[in-house]
Amino acid sequence: MNAYGRQLFTALRFLLCATLLLGLAYPALVFGLGQLVAPAQANGSIITAGGQAAGSSLLAQPVTGTAYFFPRPSAVGWDPATSSASNLGPNQAALVEAMATNRAEVAAREKTSMDAVPVDAVTASGSGLDPDISPAYAALQMPRVAAANGLSEAAVQELIAENTSTGVNAFLGQSSVNTTTLNAALAAVQKTAKGLRE
Amino acid sequence: MDLNVFSLATQLAVLIVVLAALHQPLGKYLANTFTSHKHLAVEHGLYKLSGVDAHADQHWKVYLRSLLAFSVVSIVLLFLAQLLQRFLPLNQGMGAVDPWVAMNTAVSFVTNTNWQTYVPETTLGFGIQMMLLAVQNFLSAAVGLAVVVALIRGLTRAQTSNLGNFWVDLARGTLRVLLPMAIVGAVVLIITGVIQNWGGTNIHTLVTGAQQTVPGGPVASQEAIKLLGTNGGGYFNANSAHPFENPTAFSSLFQVFLILVIPFSLPAMYGRMVGDKRQGYTVLTVMVAFWLASTIFMSWAIGAFNGSGTSVGEGFEQRLGVAPSALFATATTLTSTGAVNVAHDSLPPLAGGLAMLNMMLGEIAPGGVGSGLYGMLILAVVAVFIGGLMVGRTPEFLGKKIGAPQMKLVALYILVTPTLVLLGTAITVATPALAAAAPAEGPHGFSEILYAFTSAANNNGSAFGGITSSGPGLATMLALAMLIGRFLPIALVLALAGSLAKQRKIPATTGTLATHGPLFAVLLGGISLILTALTYFPALALGPAAEGLLK
Incomplete structure (x- = not known):
């Protein structure tokens, strides 16, 4: 694989790892905190x-x-x-x-x-x-x-x-x-x- | 609706006090983040899984290539995910997105623009919003941070072409800066009434007897980073005018704070990183001056409006009113945010024109996360160059010579956005099939088109919403404006950083033009204004100015 290909592959892996953290763990954490701190508001008032x-x-x-x-x-x-x-x-x-x-x-x-x-x-x-x-x-x-x-x-x-x-x-x-x-x-x-x- | 001047003044005072208290500590934290040699455990894991050599110091070309590779992969993935939405989890039964809309949206979110040609409620389910769009909200902002950090390294380093490591800068900006702040911001937003859940509520009998489905979704988590990362893509079509995104006047003020907090702290980071806090303060002063002047002018333009047969109210939220809308409209267009809590299309002509002028200024006061400061530093180089010509000395900026190669890059940078805006607008206006997308009669139709290209090329994302940009023609042209308006300036900034890093540091003498203090601040502010005015006033005269005069 040349330099460009390697960069693209790195980018893809980086993006997928980041998605686990930012796209799943983060909203789930905010959901949990919301249910804990202010469930009425989090669920739509x-x-x-x-x-x-x-x-x-x-x-x-x-x-x-x-x-x-x-x-x-x-x-x-x-x-x-x-x-x-x-x-x-x-x-x-x-x-x-x-x-x-x-x-x-x-x-x-x-x-x-x-x-x-x-x-x-x-x-x-x-x-x-x-x-x-x-x-x-x-x-x-x-x-x-x-x-x-x-x-x-x-x-x-x-x-x-x-x-x-x-x-x-x-x-x-x-x-x-x-x-x-x-x-x-x-x-x-x-x-x-x-x-x-x- | 009337402007409450006392309320506006109080809100400005609160923002100034809070931002003044935070900008140095946050700037220090940012500087430490990007200069530290330690990696967090989660970062180690991330580097290992993605095959990144965290110790590599990248040549500016490699830094740029990594950045572009990351953006290309992001665009392709986001595009494909929208086409394949039917097969993806959490799609709420929504199917494939129209390919032109999907292309435009993919480009829009990766370039930190968040121009929304789609109607979120009827186009995208939780899955794509949460796992792709919101993720890009983090990463595209972190890309902006990485670029400005690389530029500052170019100024501080000597006799090297290496600017640091893109992947490390990207990871740190995301994990150490944006993520913790977004968590706090999201919780505050939930307390004010922003929703965060996994489903709507069907109401069979409303109080008034009708039926309604109360929408649901992971909104607060997306809202917080939408503002902190100066992204602006709303979870709902009405963006921050929607009661579930921005329930109260307090949440509106808090959102303005979230928009401004990082961009206004970056000058402090810059001052620390170049080892001279005065440099940071000078840049900050110019940013604050523009922001204050623009907010006051915007409030006046809205408050004083008296149309023929209309008055201020259309497009405004009653629960927010004039002062919160003026504050928000200014902050969102002076940064690259583009979130809106009032329909900009219905703003009084002068106010709408000012929103455009804010973007045309290059979004430097304080500008988008990262992009605002690098835009301002480019203008500082121009100011140094012109100042140098006036005193008859070779211009220097922080001990680096500003010669012909540097000025070529800077001149190109300055030309990119205006070319995109004016050319795009001209082509659209001259092509009846494209101009039909903005059906408003007279100068307002022109304003809608001019606003669209100004917003796209400056990566803002707000719109005069009357325009329909989902057709192949405009979707493609605006996507091109977003792409070129984002990545060509970034490439030029990194090239400039590389050429500065290569130089030896020249010690300052008594003849060196100081790049701090009131004199330089005035020069910098003046040059920003003159460049914008000369470029855009003719176009503004045809749109908002004509509209205000004609009635």
Whole structure:
């Protein structure tokens, strides 16, 4: 074997050995450490409802009807089978159109003026899976949700406050309301109320 | 979405304090790693199994040949594995990858670019992501480290052509530096919410009544090295915008830290290895100045944007917001990372243009792992040369003469990336079939193409995602840009290192232009800017600048 051949063979053996360490041992070790230190997070931050897994608190869920808080628009229909942004340019006509359509839709749904609709309500997130909305968008949806659930606005307001980011993450990022955990809290309240009535 | 200036300033301050505290200890550790004569037990085993003679001191040509052999084998293996995915374990039922996509991806990960023309969720299973892509994340970064170490040896050694041992440098960079740091980083990421498991969770009834499959996978382990190695290839399509890759504003800040920590520590390693810490500090100052200026400008460009009928929000994550996105977008394009936590395609025109300018600067502030510092040292040689011409003396750099042979190599190095970027963009724009891949109307379509070639040739990997690069034409052209943009500069750097190592060391005299201190820092920064500006401003004027003006 000449020098080139020898180098290639060395390279192949080096790569295979490195793969055992970096491609198998390393992820397995991190998996073990994850299960030890923070199993809930490592397994997807799954939330439960009535003992059943009901989604991940980190992922948006599609909403229909009037009973729940809507997440932001999504380029992938809130389906985590893929993730994507719209990738529309900042001044592109398609984006202007999409934002106008979304704005009209939200204004009609919440029975409010177009000007009252905040920007996060009409723009798709980078992942299409962002569960968070701005406090302004949550406040906009609050009366509708309260009415649909037969709850007082004060009670719903309280649930919003409980599901609004606080502390470090609110400061480093911005104040946001997690629609997935908020809707789960709403569902739990409804279930309890139903139980009491029966 | 509005920019919280106080939050941005605090995050910058935190990063500066933490990086300032770490860069000397880590730089010292890095210098020890690459100068030590001892081998670890696991390294002994690795050398034995792969037939490496760890004591051999390689001529620069042998060093380069080893590096190229390793990269060729890596590309071929990664390419074949994707074609044969159906037969490989842990494939989640996913079959063969389209050959053009597989070729582009293989080149992309081995060149430390991590341009992603594939949609990970629907193309690759755990097996390939974990056992091939993530492995290249370690090794391609370690290759960058090895090259800069070899260049520094060229500066410090005298009357030899030998630059050390590629295999030893590769193993040490991986096992002593990247692996331990990645383990710590991955655990922190898991605590913030990044997943690390072996399967998704089927949710039959979501809170809102619909159905969903919560994705799974070994994400945290890949995420940590994706950032530490300035790779940038996301486990998911949305990269660090995906809630499972980057769950909170804190994890976002931590990821920016992971991107910056090694590149900002390399000047300290350099200072120690050449026996003059001031050299390291001078280079570091230039890097920090560019990084701070660019971050502030980026934040302003996003915060001040007011489109016609649009405003800042599209492509941003609500849970992160403007400040984390500006920090991330700057760090990822000033290094060779290319991970994104906001859709760059939807950034305001000036901000998108700045992301391109960051890459066009040559990714030197602080730049990719290894590649940032060798890029900066090449510019230092240019600065020394121009400074020497101004004072009328033969230019010297750390006691080595910079003559015609050296300057030829340096000039070629400077020309490689701009040629690839401008030629690639021009060919694509002039070929309707290729230009159709960027369907956005007007200057934005041009920006998408210019961004793609800038990203590929500089081995960044971020994209204006509206472009479709999976067709044979663009997949091949971008792969070529990545290959040539990575390995031709490396070959030139190693050749330069070899020619410097051969020289005797000339003692410095009073007439020698000092390569440390504020004067040289200004010269170095100025030359980096002028070279970039002269090369790229016409192209930038046609893309992002026109876009910002037209509306």
